[in-house]
Amino acid sequence: MTDDDLSTLIGSDDPAVGLRAVGALHRLAEQVEAAHIALARREGWSWEQIGDALGVSRQSVHAKHGKAR
Amino acid sequence: MFERFSPASRAAVTGAVGDARDRGDRRVGTEHLLLAVLREGEAEVLLGATAAQARxxxxxxxxxxxxxxxxxxxxxxxxxxxxxRKSPAFGSGAKAALSRSLAIAVAAKDKRIEPRHLLLALLERDRPxxxxxxxxxxxxxxxEARARFLPR
Known part of the structure:
Protein backbone atom coordinates (compact mmCIF):
# COMPACT_ATOMS: atom_id res chain seq x y z
CA MET A 1 0.00 0.00 0.00
CA THR A 2 1.38 3.44 -0.92
CA ASP A 3 1.09 6.46 1.33
CA ASP A 4 -1.55 7.89 -1.02
CA ASP A 5 -3.67 4.75 -0.70
CA LEU A 6 -3.41 4.97 3.07
CA SER A 7 -4.51 8.61 3.10
CA THR A 8 -7.55 7.78 0.97
CA LEU A 9 -8.37 4.84 3.19
CA ILE A 10 -8.25 6.73 6.49
CA GLY A 11 -9.72 9.92 5.07
CA SER A 12 -7.08 12.37 6.26
CA ASP A 13 -3.37 12.74 5.64
CA ASP A 14 -2.77 15.02 8.61
CA PRO A 15 -1.99 13.10 11.81
CA ALA A 16 -3.12 16.09 13.92
CA VAL A 17 -6.59 15.91 12.34
CA GLY A 18 -6.80 12.11 12.48
CA LEU A 19 -5.66 11.88 16.10
CA ARG A 20 -8.02 14.67 17.08
CA ALA A 21 -10.84 12.64 15.53
CA VAL A 22 -9.83 9.64 17.65
CA GLY A 23 -9.98 11.78 20.79
CA ALA A 24 -13.40 13.11 19.80
CA LEU A 25 -14.68 9.59 19.12
CA HIS A 26 -13.43 8.38 22.50
CA ARG A 27 -15.20 11.27 24.19
CA LEU A 28 -18.36 10.51 22.25
CA ALA A 29 -18.21 6.84 23.24
CA GLU A 30 -17.82 7.77 26.92
CA GLN A 31 -20.81 10.11 26.78
CA VAL A 32 -23.05 7.66 24.92
CA GLU A 33 -21.97 4.88 27.29
CA ALA A 34 -22.80 6.91 30.41
CA ALA A 35 -26.22 7.96 29.10
CA HIS A 36 -27.25 4.47 28.05
CA ILE A 37 -25.96 2.68 31.12
CA ALA A 38 -28.00 5.11 33.22
CA LEU A 39 -31.03 4.28 31.06
CA ALA A 40 -30.45 0.54 31.38
CA ARG A 41 -30.15 0.84 35.17
CA ARG A 42 -33.40 2.81 35.35
CA GLU A 43 -35.08 0.05 33.37
CA GLY A 44 -33.83 -2.55 35.80
CA TRP A 45 -30.88 -4.12 33.95
CA SER A 46 -28.35 -5.79 36.22
CA TRP A 47 -24.66 -4.84 36.12
CA GLU A 48 -24.00 -8.29 34.71
CA GLN A 49 -26.44 -7.79 31.83
CA ILE A 50 -24.95 -4.39 31.06
CA GLY A 51 -21.41 -5.81 31.20
CA ASP A 52 -22.41 -8.59 28.80
CA ALA A 53 -23.97 -6.08 26.40
CA LEU A 54 -20.77 -4.03 26.43
CA GLY A 55 -18.44 -7.01 26.32
CA VAL A 56 -16.81 -6.20 29.64
CA SER A 57 -17.00 -7.67 33.13
CA ARG A 58 -19.73 -6.79 35.60
CA GLN A 59 -17.02 -5.55 37.94
CA SER A 60 -15.46 -3.14 35.49
CA VAL A 61 -18.77 -1.55 34.46
CA HIS A 62 -19.84 -1.25 38.10
CA ALA A 63 -16.52 0.26 39.17
CA LYS A 64 -16.80 2.89 36.46
CA HIS A 65 -20.51 3.71 36.62
CA GLY A 66 -21.66 2.25 39.94
CA LYS A 67 -22.03 5.19 42.26
CA ALA A 68 -22.94 8.78 41.63
CA ARG A 69 -19.95 11.03 42.04
CA MET B 1 3.99 23.58 43.23
CA PHE B 2 0.24 24.09 43.67
CA GLU B 3 0.75 26.24 46.77
CA ARG B 4 2.19 28.85 44.42
CA PHE B 5 -1.07 29.12 42.47
CA SER B 6 -3.36 32.10 43.13
CA PRO B 7 -7.00 31.23 43.96
CA ALA B 8 -8.07 32.05 40.38
CA SER B 9 -5.32 29.87 38.89
CA ARG B 10 -6.17 27.07 41.26
CA ALA B 11 -9.84 27.33 40.26
CA ALA B 12 -8.78 27.16 36.61
CA VAL B 13 -6.69 24.03 37.11
CA THR B 14 -9.45 22.35 39.13
CA GLY B 15 -11.96 23.40 36.48
CA ALA B 16 -9.82 21.90 33.71
CA VAL B 17 -9.72 18.56 35.53
CA GLY B 18 -13.50 18.62 36.04
CA ASP B 19 -14.13 19.48 32.38
CA ALA B 20 -11.89 16.68 31.17
CA ARG B 21 -13.65 14.21 33.47
CA ASP B 22 -17.18 15.29 32.51
CA ARG B 23 -16.37 15.16 28.81
CA GLY B 24 -14.90 11.67 29.11
CA ASP B 25 -11.34 12.62 28.19
CA ARG B 26 -8.54 10.32 29.30
CA ARG B 27 -6.13 13.12 30.10
CA VAL B 28 -6.31 16.76 31.10
CA GLY B 29 -4.87 18.54 28.09
CA THR B 30 -3.68 22.03 27.25
CA GLU B 31 -7.04 22.78 25.61
CA HIS B 32 -8.86 22.06 28.88
CA LEU B 33 -6.43 24.37 30.64
CA LEU B 34 -7.02 27.18 28.16
CA LEU B 35 -10.82 26.94 28.38
CA ALA B 36 -10.66 26.95 32.18
CA VAL B 37 -8.15 29.81 32.32
CA LEU B 38 -10.40 31.89 30.04
CA ARG B 39 -13.31 31.34 32.39
CA GLU B 40 -11.34 33.13 35.08
CA GLY B 41 -11.95 36.40 33.23
CA GLU B 42 -8.60 38.19 33.32
CA ALA B 43 -7.22 35.97 30.58
CA GLU B 44 -10.20 36.68 28.29
CA VAL B 45 -9.31 40.36 28.27
CA LEU B 46 -5.61 39.70 27.71
CA LEU B 47 -6.21 37.28 24.88
CA GLY B 48 -9.14 39.05 23.24
CA ALA B 49 -11.16 35.85 23.01
CA THR B 50 -13.90 34.59 25.30
CA ALA B 51 -14.22 31.16 26.88
CA ALA B 52 -17.40 30.64 24.84
CA GLN B 53 -15.58 31.44 21.59
CA ALA B 54 -12.76 29.07 22.46
CA ARG B 55 -15.20 26.29 23.37
CA ARG B 85 -15.49 8.87 38.64
CA LYS B 86 -11.75 9.06 38.72
CA SER B 87 -10.25 12.41 37.80
CA PRO B 88 -8.04 12.11 34.74
CA ALA B 89 -4.31 12.76 35.09
CA PHE B 90 -2.55 15.63 33.34
CA GLY B 91 -1.24 14.97 29.86
CA SER B 92 2.42 15.72 29.17
CA GLY B 93 1.65 18.99 27.36
CA ALA B 94 -0.49 20.24 30.25
CA LYS B 95 2.17 19.20 32.77
CA ALA B 96 4.81 21.07 30.82
CA ALA B 97 2.60 24.16 30.63
CA LEU B 98 1.94 24.08 34.38
CA SER B 99 5.61 23.93 35.30
CA ARG B 100 6.41 26.54 32.67
CA SER B 101 3.81 28.88 34.24
CA LEU B 102 5.76 28.67 37.50
CA ALA B 103 9.01 29.59 35.71
CA ILE B 104 7.25 32.52 34.02
CA ALA B 105 5.87 33.80 37.34
CA VAL B 106 9.30 33.47 38.96
CA ALA B 107 10.98 35.29 36.06
CA ALA B 108 8.41 38.10 36.37
CA LYS B 109 9.14 38.23 40.14
CA ASP B 110 5.50 37.52 40.88
CA LYS B 111 4.86 35.69 44.12
CA ARG B 112 1.99 33.66 42.81
CA ILE B 113 1.06 31.97 39.57
CA GLU B 114 -1.78 34.01 38.12
CA PRO B 115 -4.07 33.05 35.21
CA ARG B 116 -1.98 35.28 32.92
CA HIS B 117 1.12 33.16 33.64
CA LEU B 118 -0.82 30.05 32.72
CA LEU B 119 -2.02 31.76 29.56
CA LEU B 120 1.54 32.77 28.63
CA ALA B 121 2.74 29.20 29.16
CA LEU B 122 -0.07 27.93 26.90
CA LEU B 123 0.80 30.50 24.24
CA GLU B 124 4.33 29.02 24.14
CA ARG B 125 3.08 25.58 23.12
CA ASP B 126 4.03 24.70 19.57
CA ARG B 127 2.15 22.60 17.05
CA PRO B 128 1.15 19.83 17.06
CA GLU B 144 2.13 38.42 18.85
CA ALA B 145 -0.19 37.77 21.80
CA ARG B 146 2.77 37.05 24.10
CA ALA B 147 4.61 40.18 22.98
CA ARG B 148 1.45 42.18 23.66
CA PHE B 149 1.28 41.46 27.34
CA LEU B 150 4.78 40.51 28.38
CA PRO B 151 6.16 43.99 29.11
CA ARG B 152 4.03 44.67 32.15
Missing part, protein backbone atom coordinates in the same frame (compact mmCIF):
# COMPACT_ATOMS: atom_id res chain seq x y z
CA UNK B 56 -17.04 26.73 20.08
CA UNK B 57 -13.77 26.78 18.10
CA UNK B 58 -12.66 23.55 19.81
CA UNK B 59 -16.01 21.90 19.06
CA UNK B 60 -15.67 23.00 15.44
CA UNK B 61 -12.16 21.49 15.21
CA UNK B 62 -13.63 18.24 16.56
CA UNK B 63 -16.44 18.24 14.00
CA UNK B 64 -14.01 18.91 11.17
CA UNK B 65 -11.63 16.20 12.32
CA UNK B 66 -14.49 13.70 12.52
CA UNK B 67 -15.73 14.70 9.07
CA UNK B 68 -12.20 14.25 7.71
CA UNK B 69 -12.22 10.60 8.80
CA UNK B 70 -15.74 10.11 7.47
CA UNK B 71 -17.77 10.33 10.69
CA UNK B 72 -20.84 12.55 10.81
CA UNK B 73 -21.90 13.38 14.36
CA UNK B 74 -24.29 16.20 13.45
CA UNK B 75 -27.18 14.38 15.15
CA UNK B 76 -25.37 13.89 18.45
CA UNK B 77 -25.90 16.03 21.50
CA UNK B 78 -24.36 15.30 24.87
CA UNK B 79 -27.02 14.17 27.31
CA UNK B 80 -24.96 14.33 30.47
CA UNK B 81 -21.48 13.98 31.85
CA UNK B 82 -19.47 10.91 31.02
CA UNK B 83 -19.47 8.79 34.17
CA UNK B 84 -15.79 8.81 34.89
CA UNK B 129 -0.05 20.62 20.60
CA UNK B 130 -3.84 20.92 20.25
CA UNK B 131 -3.86 24.27 22.05
CA UNK B 132 -1.68 25.73 19.26
CA UNK B 133 -4.30 24.55 16.74
CA UNK B 134 -6.99 26.14 18.88
CA UNK B 135 -5.18 29.51 18.98
CA UNK B 136 -4.90 29.34 15.18
CA UNK B 137 -8.61 28.55 14.87
CA UNK B 138 -9.35 31.60 17.03
CA UNK B 139 -7.24 33.76 14.72
CA UNK B 140 -4.69 34.40 17.46
CA UNK B 141 -0.97 34.62 16.68
CA UNK B 142 0.67 33.28 19.87
CA UNK B 143 3.95 35.14 19.31
Missing amino acids: EAAADLDRRALTAVGVDTAGFTQKGPAAK DPVAELFAALGIDPT
Whole structure:
Protein backbone atom coordinates (compact mmCIF):
# COMPACT_ATOMS: atom_id res chain seq x y z
CA MET A 1 0.00 0.00 0.00
CA THR A 2 1.38 3.44 -0.92
CA ASP A 3 1.09 6.46 1.33
CA ASP A 4 -1.55 7.89 -1.02
CA ASP A 5 -3.67 4.75 -0.70
CA LEU A 6 -3.41 4.97 3.07
CA SER A 7 -4.51 8.61 3.10
CA THR A 8 -7.55 7.78 0.97
CA LEU A 9 -8.37 4.84 3.19
CA ILE A 10 -8.25 6.73 6.49
CA GLY A 11 -9.72 9.92 5.07
CA SER A 12 -7.08 12.37 6.26
CA ASP A 13 -3.37 12.74 5.64
CA ASP A 14 -2.77 15.02 8.61
CA PRO A 15 -1.99 13.10 11.81
CA ALA A 16 -3.12 16.09 13.92
CA VAL A 17 -6.59 15.91 12.34
CA GLY A 18 -6.80 12.11 12.48
CA LEU A 19 -5.66 11.88 16.10
CA ARG A 20 -8.02 14.67 17.08
CA ALA A 21 -10.84 12.64 15.53
CA VAL A 22 -9.83 9.64 17.65
CA GLY A 23 -9.98 11.78 20.79
CA ALA A 24 -13.40 13.11 19.80
CA LEU A 25 -14.68 9.59 19.12
CA HIS A 26 -13.43 8.38 22.50
CA ARG A 27 -15.20 11.27 24.19
CA LEU A 28 -18.36 10.51 22.25
CA ALA A 29 -18.21 6.84 23.24
CA GLU A 30 -17.82 7.77 26.92
CA GLN A 31 -20.81 10.11 26.78
CA VAL A 32 -23.05 7.66 24.92
CA GLU A 33 -21.97 4.88 27.29
CA ALA A 34 -22.80 6.91 30.41
CA ALA A 35 -26.22 7.96 29.10
CA HIS A 36 -27.25 4.47 28.05
CA ILE A 37 -25.96 2.68 31.12
CA ALA A 38 -28.00 5.11 33.22
CA LEU A 39 -31.03 4.28 31.06
CA ALA A 40 -30.45 0.54 31.38
CA ARG A 41 -30.15 0.84 35.17
CA ARG A 42 -33.40 2.81 35.35
CA GLU A 43 -35.08 0.05 33.37
CA GLY A 44 -33.83 -2.55 35.80
CA TRP A 45 -30.88 -4.12 33.95
CA SER A 46 -28.35 -5.79 36.22
CA TRP A 47 -24.66 -4.84 36.12
CA GLU A 48 -24.00 -8.29 34.71
CA GLN A 49 -26.44 -7.79 31.83
CA ILE A 50 -24.95 -4.39 31.06
CA GLY A 51 -21.41 -5.81 31.20
CA ASP A 52 -22.41 -8.59 28.80
CA ALA A 53 -23.97 -6.08 26.40
CA LEU A 54 -20.77 -4.03 26.43
CA GLY A 55 -18.44 -7.01 26.32
CA VAL A 56 -16.81 -6.20 29.64
CA SER A 57 -17.00 -7.67 33.13
CA ARG A 58 -19.73 -6.79 35.60
CA GLN A 59 -17.02 -5.55 37.94
CA SER A 60 -15.46 -3.14 35.49
CA VAL A 61 -18.77 -1.55 34.46
CA HIS A 62 -19.84 -1.25 38.10
CA ALA A 63 -16.52 0.26 39.17
CA LYS A 64 -16.80 2.89 36.46
CA HIS A 65 -20.51 3.71 36.62
CA GLY A 66 -21.66 2.25 39.94
CA LYS A 67 -22.03 5.19 42.26
CA ALA A 68 -22.94 8.78 41.63
CA ARG A 69 -19.95 11.03 42.04
CA MET B 1 3.99 23.58 43.23
CA PHE B 2 0.24 24.09 43.67
CA GLU B 3 0.75 26.24 46.77
CA ARG B 4 2.19 28.85 44.42
CA PHE B 5 -1.07 29.12 42.47
CA SER B 6 -3.36 32.10 43.13
CA PRO B 7 -7.00 31.23 43.96
CA ALA B 8 -8.07 32.05 40.38
CA SER B 9 -5.32 29.87 38.89
CA ARG B 10 -6.17 27.07 41.26
CA ALA B 11 -9.84 27.33 40.26
CA ALA B 12 -8.78 27.16 36.61
CA VAL B 13 -6.69 24.03 37.11
CA THR B 14 -9.45 22.35 39.13
CA GLY B 15 -11.96 23.40 36.48
CA ALA B 16 -9.82 21.90 33.71
CA VAL B 17 -9.72 18.56 35.53
CA GLY B 18 -13.50 18.62 36.04
CA ASP B 19 -14.13 19.48 32.38
CA ALA B 20 -11.89 16.68 31.17
CA ARG B 21 -13.65 14.21 33.47
CA ASP B 22 -17.18 15.29 32.51
CA ARG B 23 -16.37 15.16 28.81
CA GLY B 24 -14.90 11.67 29.11
CA ASP B 25 -11.34 12.62 28.19
CA ARG B 26 -8.54 10.32 29.30
CA ARG B 27 -6.13 13.12 30.10
CA VAL B 28 -6.31 16.76 31.10
CA GLY B 29 -4.87 18.54 28.09
CA THR B 30 -3.68 22.03 27.25
CA GLU B 31 -7.04 22.78 25.61
CA HIS B 32 -8.86 22.06 28.88
CA LEU B 33 -6.43 24.37 30.64
CA LEU B 34 -7.02 27.18 28.16
CA LEU B 35 -10.82 26.94 28.38
CA ALA B 36 -10.66 26.95 32.18
CA VAL B 37 -8.15 29.81 32.32
CA LEU B 38 -10.40 31.89 30.04
CA ARG B 39 -13.31 31.34 32.39
CA GLU B 40 -11.34 33.13 35.08
CA GLY B 41 -11.95 36.40 33.23
CA GLU B 42 -8.60 38.19 33.32
CA ALA B 43 -7.22 35.97 30.58
CA GLU B 44 -10.20 36.68 28.29
CA VAL B 45 -9.31 40.36 28.27
CA LEU B 46 -5.61 39.70 27.71
CA LEU B 47 -6.21 37.28 24.88
CA GLY B 48 -9.14 39.05 23.24
CA ALA B 49 -11.16 35.85 23.01
CA THR B 50 -13.90 34.59 25.30
CA ALA B 51 -14.22 31.16 26.88
CA ALA B 52 -17.40 30.64 24.84
CA GLN B 53 -15.58 31.44 21.59
CA ALA B 54 -12.76 29.07 22.46
CA ARG B 55 -15.20 26.29 23.37
CA GLU B 56 -17.04 26.73 20.08
CA ALA B 57 -13.77 26.78 18.10
CA ALA B 58 -12.66 23.55 19.81
CA ALA B 59 -16.01 21.90 19.06
CA ASP B 60 -15.67 23.00 15.44
CA LEU B 61 -12.16 21.49 15.21
CA ASP B 62 -13.63 18.24 16.56
CA ARG B 63 -16.44 18.24 14.00
CA ARG B 64 -14.01 18.91 11.17
CA ALA B 65 -11.63 16.20 12.32
CA LEU B 66 -14.49 13.70 12.52
CA THR B 67 -15.73 14.70 9.07
CA ALA B 68 -12.20 14.25 7.71
CA VAL B 69 -12.22 10.60 8.80
CA GLY B 70 -15.74 10.11 7.47
CA VAL B 71 -17.77 10.33 10.69
CA ASP B 72 -20.84 12.55 10.81
CA THR B 73 -21.90 13.38 14.36
CA ALA B 74 -24.29 16.20 13.45
CA GLY B 75 -27.18 14.38 15.15
CA PHE B 76 -25.37 13.89 18.45
CA THR B 77 -25.90 16.03 21.50
CA GLN B 78 -24.36 15.30 24.87
CA LYS B 79 -27.02 14.17 27.31
CA GLY B 80 -24.96 14.33 30.47
CA PRO B 81 -21.48 13.98 31.85
CA ALA B 82 -19.47 10.91 31.02
CA ALA B 83 -19.47 8.79 34.17
CA LYS B 84 -15.79 8.81 34.89
CA ARG B 85 -15.49 8.87 38.64
CA LYS B 86 -11.75 9.06 38.72
CA SER B 87 -10.25 12.41 37.80
CA PRO B 88 -8.04 12.11 34.74
CA ALA B 89 -4.31 12.76 35.09
CA PHE B 90 -2.55 15.63 33.34
CA GLY B 91 -1.24 14.97 29.86
CA SER B 92 2.42 15.72 29.17
CA GLY B 93 1.65 18.99 27.36
CA ALA B 94 -0.49 20.24 30.25
CA LYS B 95 2.17 19.20 32.77
CA ALA B 96 4.81 21.07 30.82
CA ALA B 97 2.60 24.16 30.63
CA LEU B 98 1.94 24.08 34.38
CA SER B 99 5.61 23.93 35.30
CA ARG B 100 6.41 26.54 32.67
CA SER B 101 3.81 28.88 34.24
CA LEU B 102 5.76 28.67 37.50
CA ALA B 103 9.01 29.59 35.71
CA ILE B 104 7.25 32.52 34.02
CA ALA B 105 5.87 33.80 37.34
CA VAL B 106 9.30 33.47 38.96
CA ALA B 107 10.98 35.29 36.06
CA ALA B 108 8.41 38.10 36.37
CA LYS B 109 9.14 38.23 40.14
CA ASP B 110 5.50 37.52 40.88
CA LYS B 111 4.86 35.69 44.12
CA ARG B 112 1.99 33.66 42.81
CA ILE B 113 1.06 31.97 39.57
CA GLU B 114 -1.78 34.01 38.12
CA PRO B 115 -4.07 33.05 35.21
CA ARG B 116 -1.98 35.28 32.92
CA HIS B 117 1.12 33.16 33.64
CA LEU B 118 -0.82 30.05 32.72
CA LEU B 119 -2.02 31.76 29.56
CA LEU B 120 1.54 32.77 28.63
CA ALA B 121 2.74 29.20 29.16
CA LEU B 122 -0.07 27.93 26.90
CA LEU B 123 0.80 30.50 24.24
CA GLU B 124 4.33 29.02 24.14
CA ARG B 125 3.08 25.58 23.12
CA ASP B 126 4.03 24.70 19.57
CA ARG B 127 2.15 22.60 17.05
CA PRO B 128 1.15 19.83 17.06
CA ASP B 129 -0.05 20.62 20.60
CA PRO B 130 -3.84 20.92 20.25
CA VAL B 131 -3.86 24.27 22.05
CA ALA B 132 -1.68 25.73 19.26
CA GLU B 133 -4.30 24.55 16.74
CA LEU B 134 -6.99 26.14 18.88
CA PHE B 135 -5.18 29.51 18.98
CA ALA B 136 -4.90 29.34 15.18
CA ALA B 137 -8.61 28.55 14.87
CA LEU B 138 -9.35 31.60 17.03
CA GLY B 139 -7.24 33.76 14.72
CA ILE B 140 -4.69 34.40 17.46
CA ASP B 141 -0.97 34.62 16.68
CA PRO B 142 0.67 33.28 19.87
CA THR B 143 3.95 35.14 19.31
CA GLU B 144 2.13 38.42 18.85
CA ALA B 145 -0.19 37.77 21.80
CA ARG B 146 2.77 37.05 24.10
CA ALA B 147 4.61 40.18 22.98
CA ARG B 148 1.45 42.18 23.66
CA PHE B 149 1.28 41.46 27.34
CA LEU B 150 4.78 40.51 28.38
CA PRO B 151 6.16 43.99 29.11
CA ARG B 152 4.03 44.67 32.15
